[in-house]
Structures are given as C-alpha cells and as structure tokens.
Amino acid sequence: xxxxxxxxxxxxxxxxxxxxxxxxxxxxxxxxxxxxxxxxxxxxxxxxxxxxxxxxxxxxxxxxxxxxxxxxxxxxxxxxxxxxxxxxxxxxxxxxxxxxxxxxxxxxxxxxxxxxxxxxxxxxxxxxxxxxxxxxxxxxxxxxxxxxxxxxxxxxxxxxxxxxxxxxxxxxxxxx
Amino acid sequence: xxxxxxxxxxxxxxxxxxxxxxxxxxxxxxxxxxxxxxxxxxxxxxxxxxxxxxxxxxxxxxxxxxxxxxxxxxxxxxxxxxxxxxxxxxxxxxxxxxxxxxxxxxxxxxxxxxxxxxxxxxxxxxxxxxxxxxxxxxxxxxxxxxxxxxxxxxxxxxxxxxxxxxxxxxxxxxxxxxxxxxxxxxxxxxxxxxxxxxxxxxxxxxxxxxxxxxxxxxxxxxxxxxxxxxxxxxxxxxxxxxxxxxxxxxxxxxxxxxxxx
Numbered sequence: 020x021x022x023x024x025x026x027x028x029x030x031x032x033x034x035x036x037x038x039x040x041x042x043x044x045x046x047x048x049x050x051x052x053x054x055x056x057x058x059x060x061x062x063x064x065x066x067x068x069x070x071x072x073x074x075x076x077x078x079x080x081x082x083x084x085x086x087x088x089x090x091x092x093x094x095x096x097x098x099x100x101x102x103x104x105x106x107x108x109x110x111x112x113x114x115x116x117x118x119x120x121x122x123x124x125x126x127x128x129x130x131x132x133x134x135x136x137x138x139x140x141x142x143x144x145x146x147x148x149x150x151x152x153x154x155x156x157x158x159x160x161x162x163x164x165x166x167x168x169x170x171x172x173x174x175x176x177x178x179x180x181x182x183x184x185x186x187x188x189x190x191x192x193x194x195x
Numbered sequence: 196x197x198x199x200x201x202x203x204x205x206x207x208x209x210x211x212x213x214x215x216x217x218x219x220x221x222x223x224x225x226x227x228x229x230x231x232x233x234x235x236x237x238x239x240x241x242x243x244x245x246x247x248x249x250x251x252x253x254x255x256x257x258x259x260x261x262x263x264x265x266x267x268x269x270x271x272x273x274x275x276x277x278x279x280x281x282x283x284x285x286x287x288x289x290x291x292x293x294x295x296x297x298x299x300x301x302x303x304x305x306x307x308x309x310x311x312x313x314x315x316x317x318x319x320x321x322x323x324x325x326x327x328x329x330x331x332x333x334x335x336x337x338x339x340x341x342x343x344x345x346x347x348x349x350x351x352x353x354x355x356x357x358x359x360x361x362x363x364x365x366x367x368x369x370x371x372x373x374x375x376x377x378x379x380x381x382x383x384x385x386x387x388x389x390x391x392x393x394x395x396x397x398x399x400x401x402x403x404x405x406x407x408x409x410x411x412x413x414x415x416x417x418x419x420x421x422x423x424x425x426x427x428x429x430x431x432x433x434x435x436x437x438x439x440x441x442x443x444x445x446x447x448x449x450x451x452x453x454x455x456x
Contacts, residue, residue: 022313025198033213033216033318033388034318034381034384035318036317036318036411037226037229037317037319038226038321039227039229039232040229040231040232040235040317040320041319041322041323042233043235043236044226044319044320044322044323045323045327046324047236047238047239047297048297048324048327049234050239051238051239051242051243051293051296051297052289052290052293054239054243055242055243055246055289055292055293055296056289056293058243058246058247058250059247059264059268059292060268060288060289060292062251062253063250063253063265063268063269063272064256064266065253066250066253066255066257066261067269069253069255070255073255073403073448112428116330159326159359161399175456
C-alpha cells in the first residue's frame with residue numbers, strides 16, 4: 020500500500036510534507052481568503068464606516084444646533100435692543116407732544132383772558148358813556164330848574180327849555 | 196495506531212512518538228481523507244460560516260455575535276495591520292485576517308474535545324502558509340520598489356561601511372530567502388507538534404498507569420491533572436502562535452514596503 024510507505028517515511032522525519040496536505044492546505048487557505056475578502060471584510064468595514072459616520076453625524080448635528088441657538092440668541096438680542104430704541108423714541112415723542120399740548124393750552128388760556136379783559140373794558144366804556152349821557156341830562160335839568168328858580172320864570176315848555184339849555188351849554192363851551 | 200502499539204508491546208508502556216501523528220485515512224485508503232485534512236477543511240467551513248453570519252447585518256450597534264466577530268477582525272485590522280504596516284494596511288487586512296483565523300482555528304482544534312488534533316502539527320500546512328507569506332511579502336516589495344532596487348536593498352543594506360558587506364550580504368540574503376520562511380513555518384509546526392506530544396504523554400501515560408500496579412493507579416490522577424493544566428497552557432500557546440505568525444508576516448510586508456528597511 021502506497022499510504023503505508025509514505026506514512027512510514029514521514030514517521031521517520033516529521034519535517035517531510037505530504038503532497039495531499041500541501042494541496043489541500045493551499046486550496047483551503049485560498050478558499051478561506053476569497054470568502055473572507057469578499058463576504059466578511061467589506062461588511063465589517065461597512066459597519067465601522069457607519070459607526071464612524073454616526074458619531075461624526077451626531078457631532079455635526081450638535082454643532083448645527085448650537086449654531087442655530089447662537090443665531091437665535093443674536094436675533095433676540097437685536098430685537099430686544101430694537102424694542103428698547105423704539106420705546107425710547109415713543110417716550111420722546113410723548114414728551115414732545117405733551118409739551119406741545121401744554122403750550123397750546125397756555126395760548127388758549129391767554130387768549131381767553133385777553134378776550135375777557137377786552138369785554139370788560141368795553142362794558143366799562145359803555146357804562147361810562149351812559150353815565151356821561153345821563154349826567155348831562157340830569158345836570159341840564161338841574162341847572163334849568165336852578166335857573167328858573169333864580170330867574171323866576173317858568174320854563175315849562177319842553178322845547179324852549181331844551182333850547183335854552185343847549186344855548187347855555189354852547190355858551191359854556193364857547194367860553195371855555 | 197496507538198492501539199496497535201499497545202497490542203504489540205503487551206504490558207510495557209510505549210511512549211508517544213512521531214508515529215502518533217500519522218493518522219490513517221478516515222474513509223477508505225484515500226490520502227485526502229486523513230484527519231488533519233478533514234480538520235483543515237472543517238476549519239474553512241467553520242470560519243466562513245461564523246464570520247459570514249456575524250458580519251451579515253453590519254449594524255452600527257452590534258449584536259453579541261457581531262461584536263464577537265468584529266472584535267477578532269478589529270484585533271487583526273488595527274492591532275496587527277494598522278499598527279505594523281501603517282497607512283497602506285487596508286490592502287493586506289483580508290490576507291492577515293485569513294492567516295490569523297485559519298491558524299488559530301486549526302491550532303485550537305488540538306484541545307477541542309473529539310477533534311483533539313492541531314492540524315498545524317503536520318508540517319505541510321505551516322509550509323504552505325510560510326510559502327504564501329514569502330511570496331506575498333517579496334511580491335509586495337518588488338512591486339513597490341522594482342526588482343533591482345528591492346534586491347539591492349536586501350543584499351546591500353544602506354548606511355553600512357563597505358567592508359561589512361562581506362559578512363552582511365550573505366546573512367541578509369539567507370535571512371530574506373531562507374531563514375524567514377523556514378522559521379515562520381517551523382516555529383508554528385514545532386510548537387503545535389511539541390504541545391500535542393506533551394498532552395499525549397500525560398494523558399496516555401495516565402491511562403497506562405491506571406491499568407498498572409496500585410501505586411501507579413494512585414499517581415495517575417496527578418498525570419491527568421497535569422494534562423489538564425497543560426491543556427490550558429496549550430490554549431495560550433495556540434493563540435500566541437497564530438498571533439506571532441500573523442504579526443511576523445505583517446512585519447515582513449511592512450519591511451518590504453519601506454523604502455529602506
């Protein structure tokens with residue numbers, strides 16, 4: 020039997036290889052290499068890549084969120100300062116308007132005062148005129164009465180009476 | 196074979212020898228059906244099935260099975276490939292990964308119950324692997340640097356005084372073309388061979404003592420206990436040898452890739 024002889028040869032020296040084992044060893048290794056290279060390594064690499072990507076993606080997402088938050092903060096700050104400015108402007112306007120209203124009211128009051136004063140002056144003048152007229156009449160009648168008493172002449176006739184008074188007064192004015 | 200030895204020698208103990216590594220064909224008289232060959236084929240099936248199943252889903256958050264497969268892969272990829280070869284390592288990862296898993300599985304077969312034979316204790320398999328490793332690292336070097344520059348780099352190491360070449364050139368040539376493949380294969384073979392022989396001595400010796408006188412019967416358990424202890428030790432050696440073989444191959448590739456080794 021060929022096996023027996025080859026076995027006994029190998030028994031003498033374990034460093035001598037068996038042809039069958041060399042062939043099988045080479046084929047087995049090559050086969051395993053091809054399987055692992057085509058089926059296993061790409062899948063594990065895919066998992067590693069996906070994992071790396073997931074971690075990086077998460078970090079990127081967080082960064083993006085932070086940027087968005089910063090932008091929002093800036094926006095709010097800007098809006099706040101804008102609102103403050105507007106409030107300031109409104110207050111200023113209100114102050115100006117208040118001052119204008121006061122000014123306006125003061126003017127109106129002054130006008131009213133002037134009007135009242137003017138009316139009072141007018142009414143005083145009228146009353147004075149009236150007083151002068153009534154005084155003239157009274158003085159006339161008194162003077163006539165006095166004169167008639169003095170002269171002893173009845174000057175009852177109204178027309179004559181007033182003519183005499185006028186003449187008297189005219190003379191009086193002329194003599195002045 | 197062992198049984199024959201017992202039957203022939205009767206009472207006397209026949210210590211295990213190199214003959215114990217020559218197992219008869221399992222089926223008929225076919226040389227391709229010996230135990231080591233079947234074990235090697237079984238290892239190819241087991242490794243393929245395990246890694247295909249564990250890597251099939253390629254999840255970002257791995258299952259326990261995927262994690263187990265991935266750990267072995269990452270150990271070779273990062274611990275050996277990236278660490279030793281550097282930026283070009285990805286090209287060699289499938290090769291190194293195959294080398295490591297193939298050697299490891301066939302070594303560990305030595306202590307798996309019922310299989311209990313390290314296929315790498317048959318020198319043919321380490322020879323094949325060493326030749327493959329030899330071809331790969333020389334091919335890589337020649338492809339990277341060109342054959343002239345590569346061979347000159349080996350024979351005349353740069354940065355050495357001229358007269359040293361008388362001594363250094365033969366040593367370097369022998370190292371690259373003879374010592375490296377030989378040590379690579381013999382280291383693996385011898386470790387597995389010696390380990391298996393050691394286990395045989397303790398376990399078969401213990402068995403023989405059990406069938407002997409009463410005094411020997413009492414000592415037998417110690418032999419078995421030592422055999423079990425050696426089994427754990429063997430497991431360590433088996434893993435270590437798979438690692439060393441892969442690591443050295445990676446180192447040779449890295450050396451061939453470097454412009455000046």
